[in-house]
Amino acid sequence: MPYVNIKITREGQVTPEQKARLIKGVTDLLADVLHKNPATTVVVIDEVPLENWGLGGDPILVAREKRKK
Amino acid sequence: MPYVNIKITREGQVTPEQKARLIKGVTDLLADVLHKNPATTVVVIDEVPLENWGLGGDPILVAREKRKK
Amino acid sequence: MPYVNIKITREGQVTPEQKARLIKGVTDLLADVLHKNPATTVVVIDEVPLENWGLGGDPILVAREKRKK
Amino acid sequence: MPYVNIKITREGQVTPEQKARLIKGVTDLLADVLHKNPATTVVVIDEVPLENWGLGGDPILVAREKRKK
Amino acid sequence: MPYVNIKITREGQVTPEQKARLIKGVTDLLADVLHKNPATTVVVIDEVPLENWGLGGDPILVAREKRKK
Amino acid sequence: MPYVNIKITREGQVTPEQKARLIKGVTDLLADVLHKNPATTVVVIDEVPLENWGLGGDPILVAREKRKK
Numbered sequence: 358m359p360y361v362n363i364k365i366t367r368e369g370q371v372t373p374e375q376k377a378r379l380i381k382g383v384t385d386l387l388a389d390v391l392h393k394n395p396a397t398t399v400v401v402i403d404e405v406p407l408e409n410w411g412l413g414g415d416p417i418l419v420a421r422e423k424r425k426k
Numbered sequence: 427m428p429y430v431n432i433k434i435t436r437e438g439q440v441t442p443e444q445k446a447r448l449i450k451g452v453t454d455l456l457a458d459v460l461h462k463n464p465a466t467t468v469v470v471i472d473e474v475p476l477e478n479w480g481l482g483g484d485p486i487l488v489a490r491e492k493r494k495k
Numbered sequence: 496m497p498y499v500n501i502k503i504t505r506e507g508q509v510t511p512e513q514k515a516r517l518i519k520g521v522t523d524l525l526a527d528v529l530h531k532n533p534a535t536t537v538v539v540i541d542e543v544p545l546e547n548w549g550l551g552g553d554p555i556l557v558a559r560e561k562r563k564k
Numbered sequence: 565m566p567y568v569n570i571k572i573t574r575e576g577q578v579t580p581e582q583k584a585r586l587i588k589g590v591t592d593l594l595a596d597v598l599h600k601n602p603a604t605t606v607v608v609i610d611e612v613p614l615e616n617w618g619l620g621g622d623p624i625l626v627a628r629e630k631r632k633k
Numbered sequence: 634m635p636y637v638n639i640k641i642t643r644e645g646q647v648t649p650e651q652k653a654r655l656i657k658g659v660t661d662l663l664a665d666v667l668h669k670n671p672a673t674t675v676v677v678i679d680e681v682p683l684e685n686w687g688l689g690g691d692p693i694l695v696a697r698e699k700r701k702k
Numbered sequence: 703m704p705y706v707n708i709k710i711t712r713e714g715q716v717t718p719e720q721k722a723r724l725i726k727g728v729t730d731l732l733a734d735v736l737h738k739n740p741a742t743t744v745v746v747i748d749e750v751p752l753e754n755w756g757l758g759g760d761p762i763l764v765a766r767e768k769r770k771k
Contacts, residue, residue, distance in 0.1 A: 358619060360498055360537055363594075364567040364677060371598065373477045373485065378597045380480030386589040390582050391572065397619060399498055399537055400480035401433060408649045411656030411676035412565060412604060416649065427550060429502040429705055429744055434529065442684045442692065444528050449687030451524040456501075459516045460509065466550060468705055468744055469687035470640060481496060481535060502746060511615045511623065518618030538618035539571060546718045549725030549745035554718065567636055567675055580753045580761065587756030606636055606675055607756035608709060634757060639732075640705040647736065654735045662727040666720050667710065673757060688703060688742060 358397045359387050366417060367404035376402055427466045428456050435486060436473035445471055496535045497525050504555060505542035514540055565604045566594050573624060574611035583609055634673045635663050642693060643680035652678055703742045704732050711762060712749035721747055 361383050365371070380400045387393040412420040430452050434440070449469045456462040481489040499521050503509070518538045525531040550558040568590050572578070587607045594600040619627040637659050641647070656676045663669040688696040706728050710716070725745045732738040757765040 358537075358573065358617070358624060360539065360571040362569045362571075364569075365594070365598065365600065366565065375597050376477050377480075377485050377488075379593065380485060381483045382593040382597065383590060384480065384483035386586065386593070387570075387572075390585045390589065391578065393572065395483045397535065397537075398480075398482065399496075399535075401474055401498065402478040402480075403474070404478070405677055405679075408652050409678040409680070410565070411653075411660065411674075411678075413674065414657045414660035414671045416653050416656060417565060419653075427504065427548070427555060427744075429746065431500045431502075432525075433498040434525075434531065435496065440529065445684050446687075446692050446695075447528045448524065449692060450690045451528065452521060453687065453690035455517065455520040455524070456503075459513050459520065460503065462503065464690045466742065466744075467687075467689065468703075468742075470681055470705065471685040471687075472681075473685070479496070486496060514615050515618075515623050515626075518623060519621045522618065522621035533621045536618075536620065539612055540616040540618075541612070542616070543746055543748070546721050547747040547749070549722075549729065549743075549747075551741045551743065552726045552729035554722050554725060557722075565675075567677065583753050584756075584761050584764075587761060588759045591756065591759035602759045604673065604675075605756075605758065606634075606673075608636065608750055609754040609756075610750075611754070634711065634755070634762060636709040638707045638709075640707075641732075641736065641738065642703065651735050655731065658731040658735065659728060662724065662731070663708075663710075666723045666727065667716065669710065686703070693703060 359391075359393050359399070361387075361398070361400045362403065363400065364403045364405055366407050366410050368407055371404065428460075428462050428468070430456070430467070430469045431472065432469065433472045433474055435476050435479050437476055440473065497529075497531050497537070499525070499536070499538045500541065501538065502541045502543055504545050504548050506545055509542065566598075566600050566606070568594070568605070568607045569610065570607065571610045571612055573614050573617050575614055578611065635667075635669050635675070637663070637674070637676045638679065639676065640679045640681055642683050642686050644683055647680065704736075704738050704744070706732070706743070706745045707748065708745065709748045709750055711752050711755050713752055716749065 617624040
């Protein structure tokens with residue numbers, strides 16, 4: 358019955374298989390740790406354009422460059 | 427003044443008219459049940475790609491197939 | 496299969512019966528308009544403290560006072 | 565850098581240790597499947613009062629009773 | 634460490650520079666008011682199609698027309 | 703018309719005045735950068751218990767201790 362929302366940046370190639378692993382992994386985790394019923398666990402993945410994601414006051418691409426230095 | 431977020435899968439043909447009915451229906455519901463002011467009720471509809479929606483540990487299309495059996 | 500999140504301010508007396516009406520009303524609406532399966536429709540209601548809700552740049556209680564004038 | 569929001573009902577005894585396992589499990593999953601940097605992965609757990617959670621058009625406690633039958 | 638989600642309609646031309654200003658502005662605000670660490674503040678901007686945004690029981694474009702009158 | 707959700711940990715003393723500054727600051731920012739109408743800008747602040755917030759795979763208090771070292 359839990360609801361899980363995963364937000365990641367839209368970049369590289371996130372395949373349907375990888376998304377399926379995220380869905381299964383999170384659902385199993387909630388069943389293992391809290392005995393939540395997998396049948397009604399809902400997972401929604403949001404892919405966010407890079408320029409719409411900020412970290413440390415900068416767009417994420419700028420933030421990554423700064424962290425490399 | 428309420429804020430409502432409706433998440434559905436992006437599939438079939440959800441028309442602007444259907445979206446308008448959702449917006450009106452939810453706004454009316456909150457006015458009827460809780461006397462919330464319709465003028466400041468905000469509704470946001472998110473359409474999520476099918477492969478990004480999980481149910482029962484599977485992507486939704488796989489989950490639907492299993493439920494048919 | 497839809498997921499709906501309703502955010503309202505925590506005030507007055509929202510009874511379990513009213514919450515049940517919101518849950519039923521939204522679930523029926525999605526079945527009527529988009530033929531969504533009610534069995535897997537999830538509704539989550541969040542009640543937000545008044546001082547944590549802003550409208551028009553003011554906390555909601557201040558905003559309401561201004562609108563009365 | 566991902567952000568994950570886990571919504572569960574507030575019931576039983578979810579201990580800090582269980583919450584820590586959810587946080588670690590989700591963070592590891594995103595590192596394993598998508599090579600996301602664990603250092604900036606944020607996880608937020610929301611515990612929702614039972615009467616505020618709906619499934620199948622009913623409050624969750626009613627929904628569970630019906631499913632038992 | 635805060636997480637901020639900004640939802641706006643997708644319209645006009647929101648440039649990467651404007652998004653960067655939103656990210657910086659919100660991050661600075663949280664540092665100024667609450668002394669939150671900017672390094673781990675996450676901001677996510679969602680751009681919502683116009684027909685998916687409702688206000689006052691109408692899609693936003695209809696709502697704007699009514700307010701002009 | 704924008705909707706902004708700010709999630710912070712529940713700790714220390716966040717006063718109503720500080721919350722009002724967040725509400726005003728975000729609303730002004732959206733008016734300045736994107737000319738959004740302040741009258742219909744909604745801001746919701748969520749205060750999350752410390753043990754429900756994870757960063758870097760740890761509950762936030764553990765994460766902070768590690769970062770000090």
